Amino acid sequence: MFEFAENKSATGYAEYIYYDKNGQVHNIGKTAFIVAPKRQSGNALVGGNVYLVDQRQLKSYKSRDGKVGYEWDIYLENRERYYLKGDAFAAVIGAMCSLGYGYYHGSGFSDKAGRSVGSSSHxxxxxxxxxxxxxxxxxxxxxxxxxQVSRFDWDANVKFVNALYLFGYKSFGSQVMKRKGVPDRELPHVTFTNSDHDNHLHLQGYQPNIQDI
Structure with a gap:
């Protein structure tokens, strides 16, 4: 379970606490909200605000026993996509923590103004x-x-996708794994495939189950 706390005005900070399957409490950390205008595809403004967090402020966590946590790098040249909606950030790091401890790398989400950079859906x-x-x-x-069948960790990617699905991401973009003499395989919950996704997994279809406590 993941607890995501914010102050009532939603303009101050977010605090992230993860509860593992053994009931242990993991205080991931606290970070300031960044207020950005809400957008639609094409980055057009639609009215209202979205409250973002800078992933770099909480890019890693490791429990004392080393069994729970994550190290997460975001980098893509000329695209500063370090910013996630507060609850989406909780969903991603909740999925990571649920798998134990591991390293993750990606090209990110949105820029500081909530815009999609280099893609139409971010x-x-x-x-x-x-x-x-x-x-x-x-x-x-x-x-x-x-x-790259000799490098691609099928089991780890399946577990990661299923964890993200559990925490709210219900749709993914990927590529079909083709192997000579073996039936093609596709990661779970994939709703679109194309050659552009041979080197990365795309997260979308965000439908979180959020409870106010």
Whole structure:
């Protein structure tokens, strides 16, 4: 379970607390909200605001026993997509923490103004991209392609997608894994595939189950 707390005016800060399956409490940290105008596809303004957090402020967490947490890098040249909607950030790091401890890398979500940069769907800090997870952590050194059967960690990617689904992301963009002599395979909950997603997983279809406590 993940607890995401904010002050009533939603203009101050967000605090993130993860409760693992053993009932242990993990205080991920607290960070300031960034107020940005709400947008639609094409970055046109639609009225109202969205409250973003800067992923770099809470880019890593590791429990004392080293069994729960994440290290998460975002980088894509000339695209500063470090910003996520407050509850979307909770969903992503909740999924990561639920899998134990691991390293993740992606090209990010939105820019500081909530705009989609280099893609049409990364607005309001909701949709985002991750490198595929590689065998023996090889994705830390560079992108892993679906077509690289010797590097692509099928089981780890399935677990990651299923965890993201549990925490609210219900649709993904990916590429079909093709192997000679073996039936093609597709990651779970994938709703569109194309060659542009041979090197990364796209998160979308965000439908969180949020409870006020």
């Amino acid at each position: 607005y309001n800090g909701i949709n985002g991209d991750f490198r595929y997870l590689g065998l023996n952590g090889c994705h830390k050194g560079g992108p892993v392609l679906v077509s």
